[in-house]
Amino acid sequence: MTRSALYRWFRQFRRQAKPDSYGGVTVKARSIYILPTKQGLLLAVVLLAMLVGSINYGSNLGHLATFLLGGIWITTILHTWRNLLGLRLQPQYVDAVFAGESADFCLSLINPSNLDRFAITLKQKKNFGDSLDIPNNEQLPIHLPLVSKKRGLFKLPQITLHTTYPLGLFHAWTYAEIDLSCLVYPKPAERGDPPVTESYTKSSSGDRGVGSDDFVGLRTFRTGDSPKQIDWKAYARQQGLMSKQFGGDRHLEITLDWDLIPEQEPERRLSLLCRFILQQEELRHAYAMKIPGLSIASGLGSGHMQKCLSALARYGLADADR
Amino acid sequence: MQIADHSLTARQHLLVSLCAGFAIAPHTLHVPLPISLFLIFLFVWRLTALRYPQFQPGRWLLVLTTLGGVILTFSQYHTLIGRDAGVGLLTVMMILKILEVRRRQDLYVAVFISYFVIITHFLFDQSMVMALYLFSVMVCLTALLIEINRIKPSATTLEPFVRTAIITLQAIPIAIVLFVIFPRLSQPLWNLGIGSSGTTGLSDRMTPGQIAELIESPEVAFRVSFVTEAPAAEQRYWRGLVIWDTDGHSWFNRKDQVRERHMQLKAHGEHSYEVFLEAHQQRWLYALDVPVSSKQRFRLSQDLILQRREPVRQSLTYQVRSTTEQQNKVVMPGMLQRALELPDNVTQRQFELVEGWRANAKSPREIVELALSHFNKQPFVYTLTPPRYLDNPIDQFLFNAQEGFCEHYATSFTQLMRIAGIPTRLVLGYQGGEYNELGDYFIIRQYDAHAWTEVWLEESGWLRVDPTAAVAPERIRFQLRNDFGTEGSPAMFQLDELGLVGSNLRRFAHMLDNANIQWRRWIIGYSREHQFSLMRNFGFDTLTPLQWSLITIGLIAVPLLLVALRLVLSGRKQPLPEIIAYDRFCKKLARQGISRKTYEGPMDYAKRAIGERPDLTAPISRITALYIKVRYGPNADKSQSKRLLQQVRQFRPGRQKPGT
Numbered sequence: 004m005t006r007s008a009l010y011r012w013f014r015q016f017r018r019q020a021k022p023d024s025y026g027g028v029t030v031k032a033r034s035i036y037i038l039p040t041k042q043g044l045l046l047a048v049v050l051l052a053m054l055v056g057s058i059n060y061g062s063n064l065g066h067l068a069t070f071l072l073g074g075i076w077i078t079t080i081l082h083t084w085r086n087l088l089g090l091r092l093q094p095q096y097v098d099a100v101f102a103g104e105s106a107d108f109c110l111s112l113i114n115p116s117n118l119d120r121f122a123i124t125l126k127q128k129k130n131f132g133d134s135l136d137i138p139n140n141e142q143l144p145i146h147l148p149l150v151s152k153k154r155g156l157f158k159l160p161q162i163t164l165h166t167t168y169p170l171g172l173f174h175a176w177t178y179a180e181i182d183l184s185c186l187v188y189p190k191p192a193e194r195g196d197p198p199v200t201e202s203y204t205k206s207s208s209g210d211r212g213v214g215s216d217d218f219v220g221l222r223t224f225r226t227g228d229s230p231k232q233i234d235w236k237a238y239a240r241q242q243g244l245m246s247k248q249f250g251g252d253r254h255l256e257i258t259l260d261w262d263l264i265p266e267q268e269p270e271r272r273l274s275l276l277c278r279f280i281l282q283q284e285e286l287r288h289a290y291a292m293k294i295p296g297l298s299i300a301s302g303l304g305s306g307h308m309q310k311c312l313s314a315l316a317r318y319g320l321a322d323a324d325r
Numbered sequence: 326m327q328i329a330d331h332s333l334t335a336r337q338h339l340l341v342s343l344c345a346g347f348a349i350a351p352h353t354l355h356v357p358l359p360i361s362l363f364l365i366f367l368f369v370w371r372l373t374a375l376r377y378p379q380f381q382p383g384r385w386l387l388v389l390t391t392l393g394g395v396i397l398t399f400s401q402y403h404t405l406i407g408r409d410a411g412v413g414l415l416t417v418m419m420i421l422k423i424l425e426v427r428r429r430q431d432l433y434v435a436v437f438i439s440y441f442v443i444i445t446h447f448l449f450d451q452s453m454v455m456a457l458y459l460f461s462v463m464v465c466l467t468a469l470l471i472e473i474n475r476i477k478p479s480a481t482t483l484e485p486f487v488r489t490a491i492i493t494l495q496a497i498p499i500a501i502v503l504f505v506i507f508p509r510l511s512q513p514l515w516n517l518g519i520g521s522s523g524t525t526g527l528s529d530r531m532t533p534g535q536i537a538e539l540i541e542s543p544e545v546a547f548r549v550s551f552v553t554e555a556p557a558a559e560q561r562y563w564r565g566l567v568i569w570d571t572d573g574h575s576w577f578n579r580k581d582q583v584r585e586r587h588m589q590l591k592a593h594g595e596h597s598y599e600v601f602l603e604a605h606q607q608r609w610l611y612a613l614d615v616p617v618s619s620k621q622r623f624r625l626s627q628d629l630i631l632q633r634r635e636p637v638r639q640s641l642t643y644q645v646r647s648t649t650e651q652q653n654k655v656v657m658p659g660m661l662q663r664a665l666e667l668p669d670n671v672t673q674r675q676f677e678l679v680e681g682w683r684a685n686a687k688s689p690r691e692i693v694e695l696a697l698s699h700f701n702k703q704p705f706v707y708t709l710t711p712p713r714y715l716d717n718p719i720d721q722f723l724f725n726a727q728e729g730f731c732e733h734y735a736t737s738f739t740q741l742m743r744i745a746g747i748p749t750r751l752v753l754g755y756q757g758g759e760y761n762e763l764g765d766y767f768i769i770r771q772y773d774a775h776a777w778t779e780v781w782l783e784e785s786g787w788l789r790v791d792p793t794a795a796v797a798p799e800r801i802r803f804q805l806r807n808d809f810g811t812e813g814s815p816a817m818f819q820l821d822e823l824g825l826v827g828s829n830l831r832r833f834a835h836m837l838d839n840a841n842i843q844w845r846r847w848i849i850g851y852s853r854e855h856q857f858s859l860m861r862n863f864g865f866d867t868l869t870p871l872q873w874s875l876i877t878i879g880l881i882a883v884p885l886l887l888v889a890l891r892l893v894l895s896g897r898k899q900p901l902p903e904i905i906a907y908d909r910f911c912k913k914l915a916r917q918g919i920s921r922k923t924y925e926g927p928m929d930y931a932k933r934a935i936g937e938r939p940d941l942t943a944p945i946s947r948i949t950a951l952y953i954k955v956r957y958g959p960n961a962d963k964s965q966s967k968r969l970l971q972q973v974r975q976f977r978p979g980r981q982k983p984g985t
Contacts, residue, residue, distance in 0.1 A: 032893075042433045049437045053444050058510055060408075061639065063851050064447040064456055068463070070503040072440055074496030075467065077881070078888060082492060085892040118895060121475040136476045169471045169488060171433065 026182030027093035030164065035087050035177045037080060043172035046076060076172060083173040086166045089116050090123065090137075094159070094183035095144065099312070101277070102190040105148045108159050108183060113142040121168040127160050154273060154316055157185040188312040191281055192274040194243070196223060198263040220286060221245040256301055257283065258291040259311075273315050280311050294318055333432060333473065335375065340469050341432050342371050345423045347462045348439040351446050351455065352416045357401045360413050363394065367420045374424075382424065391421050412445050432473060436466050451640065453844045464489050495891075498884035506877055509853045526605040527565055527753050527774060530577040533718045536732045536753075540709050542771035545603055546755060547611055548842050550766035552597040558757055560649050562614040562777065562789065563769060565754035566607075567628040573668030573717065576736060576751055596647045601845045606636050611754060611769075613647035614789065620644040620854065627657050628750065642850030661781060664748030671744060672720045679744040689747045689782055696741055697795040700734060703727060707734075707797035734792040735776040748781035752789070763832075764839035902963075903955045906970040910948055917978045927953055944976050 022028055039047065050073055057065030091113040100106045114120050114137040125132035125145050132147035151157045165176035221234055224244035232246045259279045264272045276292065283290040284303070291301035292311045295318075299311055333341075346368050353361040367390070374381040382390065394417040395405075402410035419438045426435050443459045468485040472478065479485055526546060527539070547563075555561075568576045596613055610623060610631040618625075621643045624632045631645065682695040706728045714721040719737045722729050729737075735751055742749040756775035758767035777791040860868065868876070911921045911930075919937050921930045931949040935942050951972065955965045 042430075045433065046437055046440075049441055053441055057444060060448055061510070062444070062447045062451075063504075063509075063849050064451055065444040066507060066509075067500060067504050067848065068440075068444045068447070068459070070500040070507070071493070071496055072463070073503065074499035075492055077499060077885065078492055078495045081495075081885065081889050081892055088893070116897065134476050168474050169492065170467070171470060171474045 022180055022182040025093065027091055028179040028181060029091045030087050030089060030177050030179070032084075032088055035084055035175055037084055037173055037175040040167055040171060040174045043076070043079075043174075046072075046172055050076065075170070079170045079172050082169050083166060083175040085118070086120050086168045087123070087164060087175050087177055090114060090120060090164065092125075092145075092162075092164060092179050092181055093142075094181050097159075097183060097185040099186040099188060099309070099316070100151050101188045102151055102154050104151060106151045106157055106185040106187070108147045108149060108185065110145045110147065110181060110183070111142050112137060112145050114139055116140070121166070123164065123166050123168075125162055125164055127162045132162075151185065151187045154187050154189040154270065154318075155320055156317075157187045159183040159185070186313060186316050188316045189270065189273040189277040191278040192271070194223065194278065194282065195275070196225065197257070197259055197275075197279040197282070198265070220248050220288070222248055222286060222288075223282070256291065257288060258293055258301070259283070260292075261294040269319065273318060277312060277315055280308055280315075284308050332428060333426075334478075336478075337432070337469070337473055338375050338426065339372075340472075341426060341435055342368070342375065342423050344462065344465045344469055345419065345435050345439045347465065348442045348459075349416050349419060351450070351458070352412060352442070355449055356409075356413050356416060359397060360401055360417065363397055364416055364420050367424055371420075371424050387421070387425055390424070391418075394418070394421060408448055412448070415442060415445060429473065433470075436470055439466050451849050453841060456844075456848075464493065467493070495884070495888045499881050502877070502880040502884070504851070505856070505859065506873070506880065508873070509851075509856060526603075526607070526771065529566060529568070529607065529609075530575055531568060531732065531736075531751070531753060531776070532575040533714060533722075533729075533732050533736060534711070536730060536774045536776060539774040540730075540772045544771045545838075546605070546769050546771055546773070547600055547602040548766050548768050548838075548845070549613075549758065550599045550601070550764070550842075550846075552599070553595065555598075555760075555767070556596060556613070556649055559794075561757055561767070562752075562775070562791075563611045563755040563758075563773075564614040564616065564629065564631075564752060565611050566609045566630050566752075567779075568751040568753060569628075569663050570666065571668050571736070571740070573670035573719075596649065597644070598647070599642065599644050599846075601842060601850060602637060602641045602643070604637050604639050604641075606638060608632050608634070608636050610637070610641075610643065612645045614649065614752075614754075616645050616647045618646050627660070640845060640849055642846065642852065644854075661748045664750050664781060665743050665746065667740070667743050670717050670720070671740070672717070674724055675720060675741065675744060678723070679741055683745060689745070689780075690784075692745050692747060693742065693780055693782075693790060696738060696745075697790070697792060700738070700792050700795045705729070705734075705796050707731075707793065731793040732776040734796060735778050738790070738792040739778045742778070742780055750779050750787075752777050752779055761835045761839055761842075763835050764842050766842060768838055901956075901966070903952060903966040903969055906966065906973045907948075907952045907956075910952075910973045910976060913973070913976060913978055914945075938978065941978055944972070944978075948972050948976060 050069055053065065053069040053072070056062075057069055093111045093113055095109040095111050097106055097108045110125070112123060112125070112135060117139045119139050120137045122134055123137060124134040125147050127147060127149060130147065130149055133145050135143050135145065137143055147159075147162065149157075149160070159181050161178050161180050163176050164179055165174060167174050221237065222245065224233060224246050228246045232248075234245045234247050237243075237245045259276055261272060261276065264275055266272060266275065276294070280290065280292070284305075287303060289301045289303040290311075292299045292314065294314060297314055299307075299314060302310075349364060349368075353364055356364070370380070370382075395414070398410065398413045398417055399405055402413055404410045405414050415438075419435070419442055422431070422435050422438060426432055440463065443463055446455060446459055464486065468489040471488050472485045528535075549563075568578055570577055570579050598613065600611060602610060610619075610633060612619075612631045615629050616625060616631050619631060623643065624634075626632055633641075678699075679692075682692050682699075686692045686695055704727060707730070708728050709730060711722075711729045711733060712726050714726070714733075718733070719740050722733045723737050723741075739749045739751050753774075753776050755769045755773040756777075757773050758769040760767055775793070777789060777793065779787045780790050782788055860866075865872075907927070914934055915921070917938065919934045925933070927949050931945050934945050938945075948969065951965065951969050955969055
């Protein structure tokens with residue numbers, strides 16, 4: 004049996020709270036694990052030393068003090084366990100991010116009981132979320148920032164809800180699977196010019212960069228642009244070399260087309276498309292997008308951008324994952 | 326796995342220093358002065374550094390201070406092991422730990438060391454007051470741990486203490502179970518080398534004037550609780566040790582004369598009692614004259630002294646049987662010779678005095694009586710503050726001053742009888758004792774210390790003779806009053822003629838002492854023997870380790886389960902009474918085929934129900950209106966929810982059929 008197979012075999016015994024119909028998790032008595040912390044073990048050693056000392060000196064009061072602390076040590080197990088029991092974790096929202104950025108998963112931690120809860124921490128492997136005290140019958144927002152790795156749907160991994168309250172001697176935790184996914188757009192490629200199919204339509208708002216009558220906007224510098232065309236002020240603002248565009252009364256419609264991108268690798272294509280979308284938004288030029296199986300009509304603005312980026316993010320994913 | 330390491334606040338720093346300071350504080354009284362000063366200095370340093378951080382020592386200074394602390398400890402004790410040096414080192418190390426607390430981790434270590442320091446105090450002081458003090462310190466330390474484990478500080482100072490109290494109360498049953506059942510050893514695991522510290526009490530060398538010093542101390546020597554009926558005051562002679570030899574000044578036992586051999590008296594003692602002895606650093610144990618046997622199988626020497634192998638360094642509880650009948654005929658070879666030995670400084674006038682009695686007496690018994698009447702008739706004064714007899718005390722006492730205390734009478738009488746050829750020995754112990762009605766026991770204090778004599782008479786064996794009784798019989802029947810007149814004034818005796826205030830005061834004192842004795846009996850004195858007798862009460866003769874473990878686990882599991890149950894139930898919400906009532910209303914309607922949908926509010930539900938059962942319009946709308954008013958309306962009170970419940974109870978939709 005290989006190591007990973009062994010791990011899978013072991014995992015079946017692992018108690019884990021599955022999301023209910025609301026996508027959240029309520030911590031059940033049997034899904035809580037509990038082990039002593041470093042401090043808990045240290046106190047156990049100290050208690051042992053106290054016991055040996057008491058036995059040796061035949062000190063009954065020493066015995067009593069040791070046993071009282073021992074009793075507290077044991078009772079703390081229950082208190083730590085109780086501190087988690089019955090808590091509810093409810094998914095709230097998560098904003099879409101570009102691959103490689105940190106996704107801020109927002110959840111709410113609900114304490115439906117009449118007992119106050121303290122120092123509840125949310126974490127996922129090495130990533131720590133907030134630690135909170137939750138008074139009885141309250142609910143508090145919790146943020147868990149996780150770095151997204153690749154484009155697509157970033158499902159909130161199994162998270163751990165943990166606490167060491169009241170004495171820090173025991174560490175109680177529970178694994179919770181929350182139904183919350185973050186949409187991850189492709190990582191934008193480096194700046195560059197989109198290979199575009201240009202179609203001119205007559206438009207009251209004019210065209211872009213073809214005529215030379217009116218200033219219509221800026222675009223990135225291309226070799227061969229006259230130095231007169233360069234927007235030196237923008238360069239001084241460190242926005243890169245930009246060329247001023249002048250146009251007439253025709254409107255240029257840009258379509259960002261999957262098929263026109265010379266590079267073959269799909270993820271690379273998606274990255275480039277993503278960058279082009281951002282550039283178009285920056286320039287405030289309307290754009291349409293065409294990827295296999297989907298074409299989005301020309302538009303501009305955050306709603307349109309999100310639509311396009313989402314399409315890129317979801318490209319090629321199995322339907323179930325969409 | 327630690328919560329995001331939030332460092333400690335200034336307040337938490339101050340609190341941990343204070344709590345740990347409280348935990349150490351009592352030790353400053355018994356560690357040597359330089360160490361005490363070192364502790365106080367470092368503590369003040371710490372407090373200063375908390376206020377002015379520039380004084381916080383750097384790493385090298387800390388290392389140097391630590392080294393200094395170790396050297397200081399070693400220079401004081403010349404060792405680093407053993408009880409006293411160990412405690413000295415522990416306190417020094419702990420105060421150094423406090424000095425360098427920075428992170429949460431350090432705080433835990435400081436608190437845990439404080440816990441340990443707490444139990445070391447019990448090596449020096451086991452009183453109830455000390456235990457209460459240390460218990461409070463322990464609670465403070467625990468409350469501190471709870472406080473640093475929350476994210477936001479508590480709203481009130483009381484809050485962490487309330488939580489600590491809850492946890493501690495839940496831990497107490499476990500502690501009691503473990504305390505009762507955990508096996509006690511009769512021997513320590515290894516040699517402890519406990520140093521003996523000076524304690525008041527009788528010593529095995531008696532110089533006249535020594536007991537008179539004890540008389541000033543109201544300290545408790547031991548307490549006695551009789552199982553059988555207690556003997557009268559004049560019979561309550563508490564035998565401590567027997568002294569045979571004298572050099573004319575002091576009385577002692579010569580070491581070379583081995584006289585310890587275990588002996589067994591056949592007699593059945595008619596007095597059975599329990600003694601709660603305070604530590605007196607000696608090996609002999611006090612028992613009612615004459616001890617016959619002890620439950621603990623202590624040795625009984627030839628001169629009927631109960632003895633232990635080890636000196637009594639901690640308070641001790643033991644059970645003895647004694648007889649007050651004088652049937653003490655034990656005599657060993659050489660014993661009588663020894664009881665006749667005289668010092669070199671016996672004077673001519675002593676011989677003459679004794680010669681006079683011998684001429685008039687027919688038997689040794691009569692000589693004894695003549696001697697006693699001599700003490701009685703001559704102007705002897707019984708005083709607590711006799712003059713100091715430096716040179717030949719017996720002679721000076723008998724013929725010059727004639728003022729003395731029990732020891733003077735006992736020693737002179739012993740010597741005179743030896744001159745007369747009657748074997749005599751001196752007995753040291755206590756006499757009388759104060760009765761505590763509340764706890765039904767006697768308190769024997771240092772000022773009850775007494776010395777008397779035993780003479781050997783052919784016909785009766787060793788016979789107790791108390792010459793003091795001949796001079797001051799009140800001494801034997803009443804309590805000595807603990808106030809001292811000028812030198813030479815006759816001793817006063819306490820008669821039971823106390824005023825109202827006095828008797829109440831005494832009652833209160835007895836109450837305190839009773840609490841103390843119960844503390845001693847059940848907590849400090851709890852022993853292997855108690856454990857065995859308790860086990861026998863439950864029908865176990867011996868327990869195998871397995872049985873013992875199972876019983877322990879079982880007994881701990883019960884309180885733990887109760888705590889778990891309580892914890893789970895305590896957070897559970899009791900639904901509001903109006904909700905209970907409304908639920909019942911819905912159930913009643915559901916039985917009629919009109920069940921409430923999950924999305925339906927009370928008003929919609931009522932509308933639908935009325936539509937289906939127009940005959941129930943009045944009760945349904947009344948109940949629904951009242952429910953909405955109680956549940957959501959302003960100024961709802963309890964009487965209204967009660968009314969709602971009543972209406973629901975009266976609501977019987979099944980009785981009226983639709984259309985009838």
